[in-house]
Amino acid sequence: MNLQEKIDEYLKFECDEDFIKELHNAGGQEIVDAFSKRIKFGTAGLRARMSFGIKYMSCGSVWRASQGLCAYYLKSLPKDEVTKTCVIIGYDARYKSRYFAAITAAVFLSKGLKVHMHDKETFTPLNPFCVVKYKALCGVQITASHNPKMDNGYKVYGPLGSQILSPVDVEVEQEIESQSVAWEGVNEIIDHENRWINFNHPLVANLIDSYEEDWNDYCDAVTEKMNLGSFADVKLKIGYSAMHGVGYRHVKELLDKLDYPKLSFFSVPEQQNPDPEFPTVKFPNPEEAGATDMSLKYAEQNNCNLTFLNDPDADRLLCIEYQPKTNSYYQFTGDELGVLLCHFAYEIHSKHGKMAMARSAVCCGFMDTFVKHSEGKVAQVECLTGFKWLATNLLREYETYGRYPAYGYEEALGYALCVDIVPDKDGVSAMMGTIKLASRLHELGLTLKDHLEQLMENYKYYFVTKNGYYIIANTNVLGQAIKKFRNNNYELGIPDFKVSRVVDMAIFYDSSKPNNKPDLPNTGEDMLMLTFENGFHVTYRNSGTEPKLKYYSEMVSDISQDEARANISNYLQIVSDALFAGFELN
Known part of the structure; x- marks a missing residue:
């Protein structure tokens, strides 16, 4: 699909004049970037900066994602069960959250489903509570949690009330990709002028504010x-x-x-x-x-x-x-x-x-x-x-x-x-x-x-933790550093820092297990956990939503917390310097 075809397809879903105006005023490279790849739907749903295009959070992205999510769950329902179940939708107080929620509700309402959506901003935990309470098909919370102000998100809960896991996210993403046109009837359920629900539409009888x-x-x-x-x-x-x-x-x-x-x-x-x-x-x-x-x-x-x-x-x-x-x-x-x-x-x-x-x-x-x-x-x-x-x-x-x-x-x-x-x-x-x-x-x-x-x-467990992150321009830094460490037989070459346990999730390896297989799920992600005989422990992993390499360190003593506190910063510096030697971290 060429750029113009991507734009034309996107505009079939986009209903927000703000985003459409942004698109018309954008320069060539900005448009190319906005349509370079579709915002990824993962186990956390969607989260990105709000802007026009398929790469970002927009009304068009939310509309299409909602159709994919709705299509996925409808496949699991017999036709005579559709009107007996419901979906939970909530939203926070960020820019566009209420409009995104209305669009999401309209998609599910268009297929005859009942929708519980509160007519006010709510805290996120109320959504999974309601999924459990009503034995709902799923829940969607429009929120970007603690992200910067221009971000927004689309958080999905499954029928148990917990967030979805793989392979559900992959299957939903496939459904999203297959949605090439807006469903009939959705647009009429939305009051675009007020960016909310058109309460004159007959299907809105299935919308419940409880x-x-x-x-x-x-x-x-x-x-x-x-x-x-x-x-x-x-x-x-x-x-x-x-x-x-x-x-x-x-x-x-x-x-x-x-x-x-x-x-x-x-x-x-x-x-x-x-x-x-x-x-x-x-x-x-x-x-x-x-x-x-x-x-x-x-x-x-x-x-x-x-x-x-x-x-x-x-x-x-x-x-x-x-x-x-x-x-x-x-x-x-x-x-x-x-x-x-x-x-x-x-x-x-x-x-x-x-x-x-x-x-x-x-x-x-x-x-x-x-x-x-x-x-x-x-x-x-x-x-x-x-x-x-x-x-x-x-x-x-x-x-x-x-x-x-x-x-x-x-x-x-x-x-x-x-x-x-x-x-x-x-x-x-x-x-x-x-x-x-x-x-x-x-x-x-x-x-x-x-x-x-x-x-x-x-x-007799005195501990101190020190967690933080490095800003990275290249998300491959961690994978490259782990590979170098792996090729050196997991030796850092630092006196007094003998490794007692290594967990290398990229190759699903745990040195402490009889079969060398971790108890954790095999996700294939770059994540390294190191335990040293001196009581120091550190884990490195990439952020799933930001250009950050995160570290989580712990120093344990059986004598006092002061002893643990005295060593942790220095030990973290020593290990990080050795592991990431030759790589640029900020």
């Missing part, structure tokens, strides 16, 4: 699952930032339902309401440098014991705690809060007997030690990065072995404490669980940090 019921059901369900009880006697002052996203309404209403004292909650006013410009932060990601500055200042002004930040779609959580001993605030890493909530989840879900817990492969190893000391009560599942793996594997443990899916976490601030009803990370329920734990400790004169230190002492 927000109040769904939100109340969510609140009741997580309150019961986590045994939250009442927060009326909580003596902690709590600071909060929604980072210009959708979290504030959900957090405030749930705290009110739990009877938390209204005068003890301090939301950063400048970041409280949804704003797609994200005007007070460079990047709307709690992990980025400077993202917590405004929250910390507000916490100090109001003497807050705890301060929380959600990312814009409120599925991630960052926690900061005031330390009376040092008169300072301590920001927990994703792993540190992950460990605290791991122990909390064990306590609140122990009534279920056999349990399963999961962490991603790049998390610290504390959960491994914790599970070994659980006397067989907990089975652990190690997964690749991404909650699609964690949630799906935990649900399989429940279905196959009857082990209750008690908890899953990833170091990138993602926590799941109610996996059976919300099979994805959830920053709102994680915040409530952390408040519950902190309040209980406060009554004993302890802080969360005190408790974390107690857990390290109890299990």
Whole structure:
């Protein structure tokens, strides 16, 4: 297909005058680039910068993707079942999100399917909750999470409520590719002037806005699952930032339902309401440098014991705690809060007997030690990065072995404490669980940090993590470096850095296994995990959505956290310098 044919086909789907105008005003090379390749549909759905063309997020891309997704799921349904099932659609507060959601809904409505779509921005975890609640065919959430402001995304949940895995993504992508014309009837369901739904269309009778019921059901369900009880006697002052996203309404209403004292909650006013410009932060990601500055200042002004930040779609959580001993605030890493909530989840879900817990492969190893000391009560599942793996594997443990899916976490601030009803990370329920734990400790004169230190002492597992990324112009850097390392028999040639375990996912190799095969799924991706006899561990992998080479390092000591902290930065530098010698990293 030549360039003009690609443009003509794209315009059959594109309905947004903004994108059409961009196309008409674009220069030659810009147009060539925009139509060079179609935006890839993966297990995370779609995510890219918003612009015209098949390479980016646009109304045309969303329309075509929705037809492919709808066609894929309709193949699994007998005709007499179509009107009996439903699809869940939600959206955040980013530019174009509401319009993208309307287009998605119109596609499914055009085929006679019922669609549950709330007439307001919602936090992402409500979507998988509704997929489980309604036993839906699938769910679509329009969100780009914590990406830059000009990005948007199309996140897909399967019938279990967890994100889709391969080969579903490949099969859906094939369906998307086969869609060469817009389906009849879709355009009439959309009100393009208001960028929403045409409520005069007869098929819109199948559109259901059940927000109040769904939100109340969510609140009741997580309150019961986590045994939250009442927060009326909580003596902690709590600071909060929604980072210009959708979290504030959900957090405030749930705290009110739990009877938390209204005068003890301090939301950063400048970041409280949804704003797609994200005007007070460079990047709307709690992990980025400077993202917590405004929250910390507000916490100090109001003497807050705890301060929380959600990312814009409120599925991630960052926690900061005031330390009376040092008169300072301590920001927990994703792993540190992950460990605290791991122990909390064990306590609140122990009534279920056999349990399963999961962490991603790049998390610290504390959960491994914790599970070994659980006397067989907990089975652990190690997964690749991404909650699609964690949630799906935990649900399989429940279905196959009857082990209750008690908890899953990833170091990138993602926590799941109610996996059976919300099979994805959830920053709102994680915040409530952390408040519950902190309040209980406060009554004993302890802080969360005190408790974390107690857990390290109890299990003789003192750890420190250091995670980050390098900006790379060439995404082949990691693969080339691993190949060079592999050809050198996995030897770095550094004194005092003897490798005790190598996991090379590109060739599906694990030196610690009898058959040298990892327990992780074989995805063929460039991912290297190294464990050294001196207690240092590091994993390198490419980002799936950005030009970044990510690293995740951990230093473990059986003596003290101070000893681990003293070595980690230096050890990371030594290993990275040796592994990537001759390659350019920023």
